[in-house]
Amino acid sequence: MKKVLTVLLVLVMAMSLFAGCGSDGGTENESVKVGILQLMEHPSLNTIRESIIEGLADAGYVDGDNMVIDYQNGQNDMTIMKTAAQTFVANGCDVIIAIATPAAQAVLSETTEIPIVFAAVTDPVDAGLVDSLEQPGGNVTGTSDEVSAEMIMNLAEEITPGFKTIGALYSSGEDNSASVIAGLKAYADAKGLKVVESAVTNSSEVQQAAQYLADKVDVVYSPIDNTVASAMAVATEVFNSQKIPFYVSADSMVADGGLATYGIDYTVLGKETGAMVAQVLGGEDPAGIPVKKMSDMSVYINQNTADAIGVEFPQAVLDRAQVLGE
Ligand code: TRP
Numbered sequence: 001m002k003k004v005l006t007v008l009l010v011l012v013m014a015m016s017l018f019a020g021c022g023s024d025g026g027t028e029n030e031s032v033k034v035g036i037l038q039l040m041e042h043p044s045l046n047t048i049r050e051s052i053i054e055g056l057a058d059a060g061y062v063d064g065d066n067m068v069i070d071y072q073n074g075q076n077d078m079t080i081m082k083t084a085a086q087t088f089v090a091n092g093c094d095v096i097i098a099i100a101t102p103a104a105q106a107v108l109s110e111t112t113e114i115p116i117v118f119a120a121v122t123d124p125v126d127a128g129l130v131d132s133l134e135q136p137g138g139n140v141t142g143t144s145d146e147v148s149a150e151m152i153m154n155l156a157e158e159i160t161p162g163f164k165t166i167g168a169l170y171s172s173g174e175d176n177s178a179s180v181i182a183g184l185k186a187y188a189d190a191k192g193l194k195v196v197e198s199a200v201t202n203s204s205e206v207q208q209a210a211q212y213l214a215d216k217v218d219v220v221y222s223p224i225d226n227t228v229a230s231a232m233a234v235a236t237e238v239f240n241s242q243k244i245p246f247y248v249s250a251d252s253m254v255a256d257g258g259l260a261t262y263g264i265d266y267t268v269l270g271k272e273t274g275a276m277v278a279q280v281l282g283g284e285d286p287a288g289i290p291v292k293k294m295s296d297m298s299v300y301i302n303q304n305t306a307d308a309i310g311v312e313f314p315q316a317v318l319d320r321a322q323v324l325g326e
Pocket of ligand 1: 121
């Protein structure tokens with residue numbers, strides 16, 4: 001009899017270990033189950049994930065202690081993300097964290113019941129995730145990293161004045177980029193500048209798209225685009241060799257070779273997201289938790305890139321910039 005019980009116990013423990021979101025290491029009653037779906041792995045999204053976990057720890061939820069995290073890398077693939085989201089739902093996660101716009105869209109399409117907290121979604125309304133930033137309405141809330149194209153182009157005017165044509169390098173499959181590109185066109189129209197677009201569908205197309213632009217434009221701009229962020233090495237190689245200033249939209253993209261940006265601090269965003277997840281785990285309804293936008297912004301510049309293309313930063317920029325990529 002004792003033997004049967006032991007076998008049963010071992011079986012139950014083994015099952016709970018293989019249950020993904022349902023795994024709790026044997027502290028069934030105390031551990032909360034958290035699924036994290038990250039669109040893909042690039043430096044900024046990795047920073048966000050690590051900071052979310054720190055923010056959760058600050059709020060008393062410690063991975064492997066009273067919380068079990070099931071982390072899934074979406075590999076920038078809708079099919080993979082859909083499957084991951086379905087697994088989270090089937091395993092009964094208490095909350096699902098979605099990092100970046102397409103990941104949040106994939107998770108929301110699988111559940112309108114389980115609370116979802118998204119991180120770094122540029123335009124949550126446009127992406128169809130929430131009714132409004134103030135009153136999300138459904139089972140979803142989170143943080144936004146919205147920055148306007150106009151602010152970055154104003155910085156571009158300060159660093160490399162007099163450009164007439166702007167190349168727009170972005171992914172046509174990311175809703176987070178679409179709304180920012182609309183803003184870029186409005187800016188260009190108002191200033192009498194020309195925009196040449198080059199849209200990609202995956203990172204393997206970035207080199208060719210960059211080359212196409214380098215032959216036609218004075219400067220290039222990329223929004224907070226995941227596909228471009230994951231292919232910065234090839235993009236900057238093209239632009240640096242042809243001495244084209246490449247303005248980007250996130251600190252990590254400057255660290256990875258972009259010339260400059262005016263953007264938010266993703267460590268702060270991640271921690272804020274973690275705090276919101278803790279709120280939801282504490283029983284608050286996401287429907288009534290406003291989406292949080294980051295208000296602290298900084299100028300980030302890459303001195304190596306400037307040297308490579310022969311650009312000198314004006315003193316007024318140097319005075320307020322954080323230098324990355326050294
Ligand atoms: N804002 C992006 C989105 O909505 C995600 C993102 C966060 C990102 N940090 C980034 C994209 C840095 C490119 C570079 O999907």
